Amino acid sequence: MxxxxxxxxxxxxxxxxxxxxxxxxxxxxxxxxxxxxxxxxxxxxxxxxxxxxxxxxxxxxxxxxGFNNLNPAFLPLCVQAAMSAIEKFCPEARRLLLIPENHTRNQFYLQNVAQIAAVLKQTGLEVRIGSLIPDLDGPTTVDLANGQKLLLEPLRRQGNRIGVDGFEPCAILLNNDLSAGIPELLRDLDEQYVLPPLHAGWAVRxxxxxxxxxxxxxxxxxxxxxxxxxxxxxxxxxxxxxxxxxxxxxxxxxxxxxxxxxxxxxxxxxxxxxxxxxxxxxxxxxxxxxxxxxxxxxxxxxxxxxxxxxxxxxxxxxxxxxxxxxxxxxxxxxxxxxxxxxxxxxxxxxxxxxxxxxxxxxxxxxxxxxxxxxxxxxxxxxxxxxxxxxxxxxxxxxxxxxxxxxxxxxxxxxxxxxxxxxxxxxx
Amino acid sequence: MxxxxxxxxxxxxxxxxxxxxxxxxxxxxxxxxxxxxxxxxxxxxxxxxxxxxxxxxxxxxxxxxGFNNLNPAFLPLCVQAAMSAIEKFCPEARRLLLIPENHTRNQFYLQNVAQIAAVLKQTGLEVRIGSLIPDLDGPTTVDLANGQKLLLEPLRRQGNRIGVDGFEPCAILLNNDLSAGIPELLRDLDEQYVLPPLHAGWAVRxxxxxxxxxxxxxxxxxxxxxxxxxxxxxxxxxxxxxxxxxxxxxxxxxxxxxxxxxxxxxxxxxxxxxxxxxxxxxxxxxxxxxxxxxxxxxxxxxxxxxxxxxxxxxxxxxxxxxxxxxxxxxxxxxxxxxxxxxxxxxxxxxxxxxxxxxxxxxxxxxxxxxxxxxxxxxxxxxxxxxxxxxxxxxxxxxxxxxxxxxxxxxxxxxxxxxxxxxxxxxx
Structure with missing residues (x-):
C-alpha cells in the first residue's frame, strides 16, 4: 500500500x-x-x-x-546493504554483538531489535544481544507481541574485550544511543570494532x-x-x-x-x-x-x-x-x-x-x-x-x-x- | 509463486x-x-x-x-548491487554504453537488454545502447513484445574512444560474449572501462x-x-x-x-x-x-x-x-x-x-x-x-x-x- x-x-x-x-x-x-x-x-x-x-x-x-516498521519486502535490500557495510568495517567478522537500549517494556522497540538481529543473521553472522541493563543477572528471554522471542544476555568484560557468556564477538553494533553516557564497559576495547563509533552517541554528539x-x-x-x-x-x-x-x-x-x-x-x-x-x-x-x-x-x-x-x-x-x-x-x-x-x-x-x-x-x-x-x-x-x-x-x-x-x-x-x-x- | x-x-x-x-x-x-x-x-x-x-x-x-526472467520484485536488489559494482569499477562514471548481441529478432533477448538498461538507469547512469551490427546505418528503434521500445545506435570510434552519436561514455558494459572475435572497435580504448574485460569474451575465454x-x-x-x-x-x-x-x-x-x-x-x-x-x-x-x-x-x-x-x-x-x-x-x-x-x-x-x-x-x-x-x-x-x-x-x-x-x-x-x-x- x-x-x-x-x-x-x-x-x-x-x-x-x-x-x-x-x-x-x-x-x-x-x-x-x-x-x-x-x-x-x-x-x-x-x-x-x-x-x-x-x-x-x-x-x-x-x-x-524503527526497522520493524519497514515494508517486509525490503528485507533483502537491508541484508544486501548490511553485507556491504560488514565487508567494509569488519570483513573478518563472524560474530556480532548487538547492544540495544535498556527499555525492555517497549514492544515496538524490541521488535526493531529483533528485526535488526534478523537482518544481521541473514548476512551470515552469528548474532547475540548483549544488554547494558545493570540488574540483568542472567540470560533473559523476552516474548514479543508478534510471537517471536528475544534473548537478552548480560554484557561481560574480560580484559579489553567484551562479550556475553561463551561468545566473543569481532564486532559490536550499538542500537543504544548512549544518552546515559559512555559506559566504562565499552571504552578502550581491544580489536573489537564498535559501530557506529562511541562518539556517535548522544553523550558526545x-x-x-x-x-x-x-x-x-x-x-x-x-x-x-x-x-x-x-x-x-x-x-x-x-x-x-x-x-x-x-x-x-x-x-x-x-x-x-x-x-x-x-x-x-x-x-x-x-x-x-x-x-x-x-x-x-x-x-x-x-x-x-x-x-x-x-x-x-x-x-x-x-x-x-x-x-x-x-x-x-x-x-x-x-x-x-x-x-x-x-x-x-x-x-x-x-x-x-x-x-x-x-x-x-x-x-x-x-x-x-x-x-x-x-x-x-x-x-x-x-x-x-x-x-x-x-x-x-x-x-x-x-x-x-x-x-x-x-x-x-x-x-x-x-x-x-x-x-x-x-x-x-x-x-x-x-x-x-x-x-x-x-x-x-x-x- | x-x-x-x-x-x-x-x-x-x-x-x-x-x-x-x-x-x-x-x-x-x-x-x-x-x-x-x-x-x-x-x-x-x-x-x-x-x-x-x-x-x-x-x-x-x-x-x-535472462535478466527479463527474474522476479520483478528483485529489481531493487539488482539496482543496489549494480550501484556497488559501478562504485568499484568506475565511480566517476555518468554515462554508460551497453553493447548487446547482434540478434535483433530474439524478443526474449531484447527484453533482457531492456531490463539491464533499466537497472543501470535506476542507478542514476545515462545509458545508451551501442550496436555492433555492421549494417546498422542509423539509430533504430526496436519494438518489444512487452510494449517497450529499445533504441539501438551504431557504435562510433573517434581516436581511442568509443561511443554513439553525441554520447561519450565513461564505461562500456558488454552483453555481447564476443564469440565472433574481438572487434577492432573495442581494442586499446583510452580511459574507458570495458566491463567485463575483453578477455572474458569467448574469443579468449x-x-x-x-x-x-x-x-x-x-x-x-x-x-x-x-x-x-x-x-x-x-x-x-x-x-x-x-x-x-x-x-x-x-x-x-x-x-x-x-x-x-x-x-x-x-x-x-x-x-x-x-x-x-x-x-x-x-x-x-x-x-x-x-x-x-x-x-x-x-x-x-x-x-x-x-x-x-x-x-x-x-x-x-x-x-x-x-x-x-x-x-x-x-x-x-x-x-x-x-x-x-x-x-x-x-x-x-x-x-x-x-x-x-x-x-x-x-x-x-x-x-x-x-x-x-x-x-x-x-x-x-x-x-x-x-x-x-x-x-x-x-x-x-x-x-x-x-x-x-x-x-x-x-x-x-x-x-x-x-x-x-x-x-x-x-x-
Whole structure:
C-alpha cells in the first residue's frame, strides 16, 4: 500500500523534484565521489519535512529504532546493504554483538531489535544481544507481541574485550544511543570494532555539529545541481550555557530565534511564501522528541511558564539540557488520512533500504510529530526510495517523490559521515 | 509463486544443505575474505545441477542474457548491487554504453537488454545502447513484445574512444560474449572501462580455465567447511586439437572420457549411488548450449555419425570447435510440473540478485537442458537465493535450498574472478 499523498503546494515542489530527476546521473555520480571520501555510518534514519517549497532533513538518527516498521519486502535490500557495510568495517567478522537500549517494556522497540538481529543473521553472522541493563543477572528471554522471542544476555568484560557468556564477538553494533553516557564497559576495547563509533552517541554528539556538516554538504550539492541550498537546508543557530529552570541564557535564545526567523522571513519573501515562519528549539544532544518547542515569535521565550521550562530542561535518561539548537521549522504539507505526516527514510551503509510515514492525527503542519504521547502510526512506503520511475516522468508519482526523499536522506547521511570524521570521543 | 520442487534423493542432499546452513557464518566470512582478494565480474549467471547427492555449477556465463526472467520484485536488489559494482569499477562514471548481441529478432533477448538498461538507469547512469551490427546505418528503434521500445545506435570510434552519436561514455558494459572475435572497435580504448574485460569474451575465454579456477575455489571452500569437494565440483578434463569432421583427436577424447567416467564411477561406489555415470562433452569456448553431447560410454565416441560430428564441430557465430571440455554429468533430480529443471542463479557484482528454473519438458535428467530448439520455460524463484530461513531450520524449505544454490553460485562467481585475474587478452 502506498499511503495517499496530498501536497498543498504543487508548483515549487514539483520543480525541485523534477530537478532531482533530471540531474540524477549527476547526483549519483557526485554521491559516489563523496562516498569515496567519507565513510557512511553503519545505519541511519532521517526525519524529513516536505513543505512543498522545501524538502529538508530535520533530524538524523544514528541508532535507528524503527526497522520493524519497514515494508517486509525490503528485507533483502537491508541484508544486501548490511553485507556491504560488514565487508567494509569488519570483513573478518563472524560474530556480532548487538547492544540495544535498556527499555525492555517497549514492544515496538524490541521488535526493531529483533528485526535488526534478523537482518544481521541473514548476512551470515552469528548474532547475540548483549544488554547494558545493570540488574540483568542472567540470560533473559523476552516474548514479543508478534510471537517471536528475544534473548537478552548480560554484557561481560574480560580484559579489553567484551562479550556475553561463551561468545566473543569481532564486532559490536550499538542500537543504544548512549544518552546515559559512555559506559566504562565499552571504552578502550581491544580489536573489537564498535559501530557506529562511541562518539556517535548522544553523550558526545551534538545536532549542531551534524547540521554544520549538513550546511557544507547541502552547499556543495546545491552548487553541483544548480539550486538554492535553502531549498533543502533548514537555517539553524545554537545557544550554549542555557538553564531553563534558572532562566539563564534567555537573551541568547531570544537573539538567535529572532535571527533565524529573520533569515526565514527573508526567504519566504523571496519565494512569495505566505506561511508563517517558525523555529523549533530543541536540545542539541538527545533524542525521542523530548526537549522540543515550536516558536513563532522570540517573545514567546520570555513568557515561558514553569511547565514549559520543565519540559525543555530534561531529555532522555534525565540528561540536563544546557545547549540548544534553534532550527528553522519546515511545515509539513503531507497528510495521510487527513493527519499530518512526515517521511522517515532508513539507510544501511550508503544505501536507502526503505522508509515510512510518521503520522500524528492531533498535530498541526508546523508541529513536532515526534512528541511524547504521540499517536504514532507508521506506514511503510511501498517503494524503497531508491528507484525513480523514469518512464512516467511525473514528479508527483510516488516512486519519483520517494526518489527525492532518498536523495535528501542520503545528503543527511553524508553529513553524518562528515560529522563523524570531524568529531571524536574526547574533544 | 515458488515452483514445486521434487527431490528424488533426500538424504545426502539434505545433509549438504544442512552443512551449508550450519556453516553460514563461516561461509560468509570466508567469502568476504575472498572478495578482498578477487574482484567479481560485473555480472554473471550460473547454471547449477542438483542431483541430490551433488550440487554443482556446470556453466558460468559472464554475459548473462535472462535478466527479463527474474522476479520483478528483485529489481531493487539488482539496482543496489549494480550501484556497488559501478562504485568499484568506475565511480566517476555518468554515462554508460551497453553493447548487446547482434540478434535483433530474439524478443526474449531484447527484453533482457531492456531490463539491464533499466537497472543501470535506476542507478542514476545515462545509458545508451551501442550496436555492433555492421549494417546498422542509423539509430533504430526496436519494438518489444512487452510494449517497450529499445533504441539501438551504431557504435562510433573517434581516436581511442568509443561511443554513439553525441554520447561519450565513461564505461562500456558488454552483453555481447564476443564469440565472433574481438572487434577492432573495442581494442586499446583510452580511459574507458570495458566491463567485463575483453578477455572474458569467448574469443579468449576457455571453460577449462574457469573450471580449473573452480577446482581451486571448491577445494579451499570444501576444506573450510569440512566437506568432500566432489560434492560441489564436477570432475573434468580437456582435449585440444580436436577436429570432429576429420576425426582428429578421437583417441584423446576416448581416453579422457574414460578417465572422467572412472573418477565418477569410483565416487558413485564410495557414496553407494546407483545412477549411471555420464559425461558431457562440450566446446571449450562458446555458449548457447551448442556443441554439447552426453556420453555414457567412451565407445560412443568412436561410432559418431556425420550428423553428430557436424553438431559438435560448430558453435555460435560458426566458430570451429577444436578444443573440448569433458565434464562429469550431474543428474538433475529437480522437476517442475514433472519436467526436468535446472536452476540458474543471477549475480551482479558479488551479490546474488535472483534466479529461475530452466525447464525442459522433453529431456531426461541426464541431458543438457540448454539445447537448441529447447522448450524453454523460465520460472522465476520467489526467493532471491540470499536469505536462508533460520527460523524453520528445514533444509528442504525453498529459502534454505535456495541459500545452498546461492552459495554454490557465488563459488562459481569467485572462480570466474580468479579465472579473469589469471588470464589476459593476449596470452
Amino acid at each position: 502506498v499511503p495517499h499523498l496530498t501536497t498543498a503546494l504543487s508548483g515549487p515542489l514539483l520543480e525541485l523534484e523534477r530537478r532531482f530527476l533530471e540531474a540524477s546521473p549527476q547526483i549519483e555520480q557526485w554521491l559516489r565521489g563523496q562516498w569515496q571520501e567519507y565513510t557512511p555510518p553503519f545505519y541511519s534514519s532521517v526525519d524529513l519535512r516536505n513543505s512543498g517549497f522545501k524538502l529538508a532533513p530535520v533530524d538524523t538518527n544514528l541508532f535507528p529504532g 551534538r545536532k549542531s555539529n551534524h547540521f554544520a556538516a549538513y550546511d557544507q554538504v547541502a552547499n556543495d550539492f546545491a552548487r553541483e545541481i544548480g539550486i538554492d541550498p535553502w531549498r533543502i537546508n533548514p537555517a539553524f543557530s545554537v545557544c550554549r550555557s542555557i538553564n531553563f529552570h534558572e532562566r539563564q541564557g534567555e537573551e541568547c535564545l531570544v537573539a538567535n530565534v529572532s535571527a533565524v526567523l529573520d533569515i526565514v522571513r527573508e526567504k519566504y519573501r523571496e519565494y512569495g511564501i505566505t506561511e508563517t515562519p517558525y523555529v523549533v528549539v530543541k536540545a542539541d544532544a538527545g533524542t525521542y522528541g523530548m526537549g522540543v518547542m515550536t516558536v513563532r515569535d522570540a517573545d514567546e521565550l520570555i513568557a515561558l511558564n514553569r511547565k514549559q521550562r520543565n519540559k525543555m530542561s530534561v531529555v532522555k535518561e534525565g540528561l540536563e539540557v544546557s545547549e540548544v539548537l534553534i532550527q528553522e521549522g519546515v511545515h509539513s504539507f503531507e497528510t495521510v488520512h487527513e493527519a499530518v505526516a512526515e517521511p522517515v527514510v532508513y539507510m544501511i551503509d550508503r544505501y536507502v533500504v526503505g522508509g515510512f510515514y510518521r503520522v500524528h492525527t492531533g498535530r498541526g503542519k508546523d508541529e513536532n510529530l515526534n512528541a511524547p504521547g504521540m499517536h504514532f502510526e507508521p506506514l511503510a512506503f511501498e517503494t524503497g526510495c531508491n528507484l525513480p520511475d523514469y518512464r512516467c516522468g511525473n514528479p508527483d508519482s510516488p516512486p519519483n517523490r520517494f526518489y527525492a526523499y532518498g536523495v535528501v536522506a542520503r545528503l543527511a547521511c553524508l553529513a553524518a559521515a562528515v560529522e563523524l570524521a570531524n568529531t571524536r570521543l574526547d574533544p | 515458488v515452483p514445486h520442487l521434487t527431490t528424488a534423493l533426500s538424504g545426502p542432499l539434505l545433509e549438504l544443505e544442512r552443512r551449508f546452513l550450519e556453516a553460514s557464518p563461516q561461509i560468509e566470512q570466508w567469502l568476504r575474505g575472498q572478495w578482498q582478494e578477487y574482484t567479481p565480474p560485473f555480472y554473471s549467471s550460473v547454471d547449477l545441477r542438483n542431483s541430490g547427492f551433488k550440487l554443482a555449477p556446470v556453466d558460468t556465463n559472464l554475459f548473462p542474457g 576457455r571453460k577449462s580455465n574457469h573450471f580449473a579456477a573452480y577446482d581451486q575455489v571448491a577445494n579451499d571452500f570444501a576444506r573450510e567447511i569440512g566437506i568432500d569437494p566432489w560434492r560441489i565440483n564436477p570432475a573434468f578434463s580437456v582435449c585440444r586439437s580436436i577436429n570432429f569432421h576429420e576425426r582428429q583427436g578421437e583417441e584423446c577424447l576416448v581416453a579422457n572420457v574414460s578417465a572422467v567416467l572412472d573418477i565418477v564411477r569410483e565416487k558413485y561406489r564410495e557414496y553407494g549411488i546407483t545412477e549411471t555415470p555420464y559425461v558431457v562433452v562440450k566446446a571449450d569456448a562458446g555458449t548457447y548450449g551448442m556443441g554439447v553431447m552426453t556420453v555414457r560410454d567412451a565407445d560412443e565416441l568412436i561410432a559418431l555419425n556425420r550428423k553428430q560430428r557436424n553438431k559438435m564441430s560448430v558453435v555460435k557465430e560458426g566458430l570451429e570447435v577444436s578444443e573440448v571440455l569433458i565434464q562429469e554429468g550431474v543428474h538433475s533430480f529437480e522437476t517442475v510440473h514433472e519436467a526436468v529443471a535446472e536452476p540458474v542463479v543471477y549475480m551482479i557484482d558479488r551479490y546474488v540478485v535472483g534466479g529461475f528454473y530452466r525447464v525442459h519438458t522433453g529431456r531426461g535428467k541426464d541431458e543438457n537442458l540448454n539445447a537448441p530448439g529447447m522448450h524453454f520455460e523460465p520460472l522465476a524463484f520467489e526467493t532471491g537465493c540470499n536469505l536462508p530461513d533460520y527460523r524453520c531450520g528445514n533444509p528442504d524449505s525453498p529459502p534454505n535450498r535456495f541459500y545452498a544454490y546461492g552459495v554454490v553460485a557465488r563459488l562459481a562467481c569467485l572462480a570466474a574472478a580468479v579465472e579473469l585475474a589469471n588470464t589476459r587478452l593476449d596470452p
